[in-house]
Each structure stands twice: as structure tokens, then as C-alpha cells.
Amino acid sequence: MDMNSSETWIVIVAIGIGSFLIRFSFVGLIGDRKLPDWVLRHLRYTPVAVIPGMVAPLVLWPPATGGEPDLARLLAAGAALTIGYVTKNVLASIFAGIGTLYLALYTLNILG
Amino acid sequence: MTSTTSKSAYWRGIRNGLPFLFVAIPFATLFGVVATEAGFNILETMGFSVLIIGGAAQFAAVQQMVDNSPTLIVIAIALAVNLRMAMYSAALVPYLGSAPLWQRVLLSYVLFDQNYALSVLEYEKRPEMSVGEKVAFFVGAATPIIPAWYGMTLVGALVGSQIPPEYALDFALPITFLSILAPAIRTLAHLLAAVVSVTAALIFAFLPFNLGLLVAAVLAMITGAQTELWLERRGKWT
Numbered sequence: 001m002d003m004n005s006s007e008t009w010i011v012i013v014a015i016g017i018g019s020f021l022i023r024f025s026f027v028g029l030i031g032d033r034k035l036p037d038w039v040l041r042h043l044r045y046t047p048v049a050v051i052p053g054m055v056a057p058l059v060l061w062p063p064a065t066g067g068e069p070d071l072a073r074l075l076a077a078g079a080a081l082t083i084g085y086v087t088k089n090v091l092a093s094i095f096a097g098i099g100t101l102y103l104a105l106y107t108l109n110i111l112g
Numbered sequence: 113m114t115s116t117t118s119k120s121a122y123w124r125g126i127r128n129g130l131p132f133l134f135v136a137i138p139f140a141t142l143f144g145v146v147a148t149e150a151g152f153n154i155l156e157t158m159g160f161s162v163l164i165i166g167g168a169a170q171f172a173a174v175q176q177m178v179d180n181s182p183t184l185i186v187i188a189i190a191l192a193v194n195l196r197m198a199m200y201s202a203a204l205v206p207y208l209g210s211a212p213l214w215q216r217v218l219l220s221y222v223l224f225d226q227n228y229a230l231s232v233l234e235y236e237k238r239p240e241m242s243v244g245e246k247v248a249f250f251v252g253a254a255t256p257i258i259p260a261w262y263g264m265t266l267v268g269a270l271v272g273s274q275i276p277p278e279y280a281l282d283f284a285l286p287i288t289f290l291s292i293l294a295p296a297i298r299t300l301a302h303l304l305a306a307v308v309s310v311t312a313a314l315i316f317a318f319l320p321f322n323l324g325l326l327v328a329a330v331l332a333m334i335t336g337a338q339t340e341l342w343l344e345r346r347g348k349w350t
């Protein structure tokens with residue numbers, strides 16, 4: 001890494017300020033003015049519109065394996081999705097995902 | 113609004129936020145480890161976690177800096193990763209927009225994926241909550257996570273490279289996101305939006321600066337909204 005300390009701090013502070021302004025943008029500046037129905041209808045889908053697209057590459061091409069698809073991580077993702085969808089319980093889904101991940105890593109390690 | 117009901121909303125927020133410690137703890141620790149290994153000192157590593165509070169953006173920034181990207185590109189990529197927060201901010205307006213300015217400043221600082229998702233679910237479930245109670249719940253949901261985020265970043269920075277990669281801490285992030293996502297798929301409109309999001313994100317992955325994700329998100333939102341309208345016209349939307 002070539003960056004010196006003052007450059008590093010410029011980057012950190014700039015991202016910090018930028019992130020705050022992004023978060024503050026609507027809830028801070030627009031305040032309690034009413035948003036039109038069509039805007040609300042689109043915003044209802046923000047979590048299911050952003051999260052799957054963000055996760056898909058991380059599941060299919062995990063950086064930790066150098067971008068190679070990894071069976072243990074695929075199984076863990078499948079377990080988290082299935083249990084979360086069936087139980088509607090976030091914590092159960094996290095446990096299912098992490099449990100499956102360690103079980104699969106351990107098993108595949110023994111087999112491999 | 114009485115302070116008693118706000119206090120109970122705050123505690124309910126804390127209770128609902130607690131499970132995410134299981135994710136925030138390994139994730140923040142991992143960030144501390146990765147940033148330290150990349151050559152940042154403890155103060156700089158803490159600077160990321162205190163000023164940015166966004167794991168994905170922090171990792172993106174560190175990765176870009178290790179790759180010696182120009183300063184402006186590093187900033188642009190990290191902010192692009194955090195752009196989804198603008199949508200969260202907009203989605204919170206109907207619930208929190210009438211809160212006092214100082215509260216909106218505070219809750220903007222602690223707005224991240226998990227407490228956003230928890231809060232919107234709660235507000236949909238209990239529309240009778242007052243604005244004060246909604247703010248209290250939101251801040252409550254952030255309360256256990258923020259100190260853990262700071263503290264475990266510090267632990268990670270101190271522990272450095274002691275944690276072997278076999279522990280696969282890298283996968284805590286995708287699992288958290290999937291665990292938030294799966295229960296949120298309640299209708300055909302949600303399901304189709306999620307499918308379009310994945311497909312478009314993979315198709316447009318070649319676009320620079322994480323723009324592919326933004327394109328995918330916009331297409332997916334349109335898909336959800338149009339599906340909802342279509343079901344409504346057929347009288348199948350409740």
C-alpha cells in the first residue's frame with residue numbers, strides 16, 4: 001500500500017462524511033413531506049431489490065477462496081435461505097447458515 | 113406519546129437487535145484483522161469503523177487502498193457500496209420523517225442494514241406506534257450493535273493475524289444478508305424482485321464501480337412495484 005497517513009485519513013473522513021450524507025439525505029432533508037404513492041410502492045421493495053444482488057456474487061464467487069465457487073459456502077447460503085423462508089426467523093436462519101458452514105467445512109475437510 | 117411507551121419500544125428494539133451481535137462480532141473482528149494485515153495502524157482501523165459503520169463499504173475501501181487505486185476511486189467505490197442507504201433513508205421518511213432534526217441526525221449516523229430491516233418490519237407490524245416510539249425502537253435496535261462494532265474492530269486489530277482462515281469469518285456477511293432477506297420474501301412481488309436483483313447483478317457485474325448492483329436494484333424495484341400493480345388489477349393483492 002502506497003498511501004501515506006494523511007492520505008489515508010482523507011479517504012476515511014471523506015467516506016465517513018459521504019456515508020452520513022447518503023443516510024441523512026431523505027430522512028433529514030425531505031423531512032415529513034408526503035412521498036407520492038408510486039415512490040412508496042417502489043421503496044417497499046428496496047431490501048429485496050438490493051440485498052440479493054449484493055449477496056449473489058459473494059455466494060457464487062467468495063473472495064476468501066480467490067473467487068472459486070465453494071461447496072461449503074453454497075450449502076450454508078442454501079440453508080440460511082431455506083430456514084429463513086420457512087421459519088420467518090432471522091436468528092434461526094443465521095444459526096442454520098453458520099452451523100451448515102462449519103459442518104460442511106469440517107466434513108469436506110475430512111473427506112478431502 | 114409517553115416516555116414509558118418510548119422506553120418499552122427502546123427495549124423491544126434492543127431485544128430485536130441482540131441476535132445481530134452474532135454477526136456484528138465476527139464481522140467487526142474480521143475487519144480489524146483484515147485492515148491491520150493490510151498495513152493500517154489501530155487508530156486508522158478504528159477510524160473506518162467509527163466514521164463509516166458499514167462493513168461492506170469498509171472492506172471495499174481497504175481492498176481498493178491495498179490495490180493502490182487513486183484516492184477518488186477509493187472514495188467513489190466505498191460510497192457506491194453505501195448508496196443503498198439512500199434508499200433506506202427514503203423508505204424511512206414515512207415513519208421517521210416528522211421526528212425532531214437532532215433525532216434524525218442521530219439515527220442517520222446509526223442507520224445500517226440490520227436495524228433498517230428490523231425497524232421497517234416492526235413499523236409494518238405495529239402501525240399504531242408514535243413517531244417517538246418508532247425512533248426509540250430504531251435507536252434501540254442499533255444500541256447493542258454499535259459498541260460491539262467499535263469494540264470488536266479494536267479486538268480484531270489487536271489480535272491481528274491470529275485468526276486462521278479456516279474459520280471462514282468472511283462468510284458471516286453473506287449469511288447475515290440472506291437471513292434478513294429470506295423472511296422478507298412474503299409475496300410473489302417480493303420473490304420476483306429478488307430474482308431480478310440476482311440475475312441483473314450477475315449480468316451487469318462487468319460494469320465498473322459497483323454500478324451493476326445499482327442497475328440491478330432499480331430493475332428489481334420496478335419489477336416488485338409492477339408485479340404489485342398487476343396483482344392489484346387482478347384483485348389478488350391484499
